[in-house]
Amino acid sequence: MPLLSVRDLHVEYRIPDMGISIKALRGVNLDVEEGDSLAIVGESGSGKSTLALAILRMLKPPTVVKGSVLINGVDVLKLSEDEFNRRFRWSFISIVPQASQNSLNPTMRVRDHFIDTARYHGVDEHEALRRAFEMLEFVKLNPVRVLNLYPHQLSGGMKQRVLIALAMFLNPKIVIMDEPTSALDVVTQLEILKLVKSINRDLKTTVIFITHDISIVPLVSSKVAVMYNGIVVESGPMRDVLANPLHPYTKALIEATPSLSESIDRIKPIPGEPPSPLEEIRGCQFWPRCPRVMDVCRVEEPPDININGRVVKCHLYR
Ligand code: SF4
Numbered sequence: 001m002p003l004l005s006v007r008d009l010h011v012e013y014r015i016p017d018m019g020i021s022i023k024a025l026r027g028v029n030l031d032v033e034e035g036d037s038l039a040i041v042g043e044s045g046s047g048k049s050t051l052a053l054a055i056l057r058m059l060k061p062p063t064v065v066k067g068s069v070l071i072n073g074v075d076v077l078k079l080s081e082d083e084f085n086r087r088f089r090w091s092f093i094s095i096v097p098q099a100s101q102n103s104l105n106p107t108m109r110v111r112d113h114f115i116d117t118a119r120y121h122g123v124d125e126h127e128a129l130r131r132a133f134e135m136l137e138f139v140k141l142n143p144v145r146v147l148n149l150y151p152h153q154l155s156g157g158m159k160q161r162v163l164i165a166l167a168m169f170l171n172p173k174i175v176i177m178d179e180p181t182s183a184l185d186v187v188t189q190l191e192i193l194k195l196v197k198s199i200n201r202d203l204k205t206t207v208i209f210i211t212h213d214i215s216i217v218p219l220v221s222s223k224v225a226v227m228y229n230g231i232v233v234e235s236g237p238m239r240d241v242l243a244n245p246l247h248p249y250t251k252a253l254i255e256a257t258p259s260l261s262e263s264i265d266r267i268k269p270i271p272g273e274p275p276s277p278l279e280e281i282r283g284c285q286f287w288p289r290c291p292r293v294m295d296v297c298r299v300e301e302p303p304d305i306n307i308n309g310r311v312v313k314c315h316l317y318r
């Protein structure tokens with residue numbers, strides 16, 4: 001049984017005052033096994049962060065969430081909020097959210113963030129500080145100094161390390177990291193990526209790493225899922241997917257990614273524009289930009305097709 005299994009997950013953001021409804025997820029299927037390091041990659045607006053928020057039950061009405069999210073076999077979308085918080089949040093699954101640099105409370109010292117989180121889960125202050133020491137050392141910060149600092153006294157890289165330590169502090173089985181390096185300089189980015197790798201390798205935590213940058217995927221993950229306009233279009237072992245992409249979107253994304261070792265002339269921008277969130281596309285979501293589009297693509301949504309341990313959503317492989 002997968003540790004996390006997402007089935008036919010739909011999310012619709014509704015703005016009742018304006019009579020607008022935006023489909024952010026359109027039937028996502030995804031399995032994550034214990035010990036996996038999975039990268040979820042796609043352009044902005046593809047639904048990566050929405051997927052993370054839906055898994056963590058962080059989307060509230062009027063947003064509509066349908067489908068199932070099985071964590072360790074339990075459909076967490078069916079639990080009360082209190083039960084989910086008590087059984088799963090932080091202690092089984094945690095998140096380093098996007099723009100997390102702003103998610104520390106500026107009026108609280110670092111130590112109080114740890115104590116607050118621990119108190120909710122019935123962990124006493126002494127144990128909370130012992131664990132905070134351990135995790136801050138793991139993320140290569142000096143606990144004696146950092147625990148007494150306020151967020152404004154930390155650099156961007158230090159804040160990100162504190163947030164990773166907080167996410168790991170109650171020893172969760174799964175941690176989701178949503179673009180944890182996007183606001184950092186390249187040197188700090190590399191240090192954080194090494195840390196992410198070490199969380200998976202040394203602490204044996206299952207890591208889901210969300211990024212728009214496919215070039216960093218080999219540094220942090222052994223599996224990859226590619227998202228486009230609210231669906232997973234291809235998933236499988238990272239090396240196979242990057243070396244031999246099956247879905248035309250995956251191929252286009254790789255060809256559009258700059259590399260330091262190759263000529264800039266090699267880069268091919270993806271034709272067309274990402275779809276507007278208000279646009280309804282029938283059939284395959286990628287057909288307006290796909291170089292291999294066929295008649296069937298414009299009318300029929302492709303199914304998930306299994307090919308040698310990979311899953312691809314494209315009529316070319318039927
Ligand atoms: Fe292209 Fe058709 Fe495959 Fe969609 S289903 S990616 S339009 S070939």
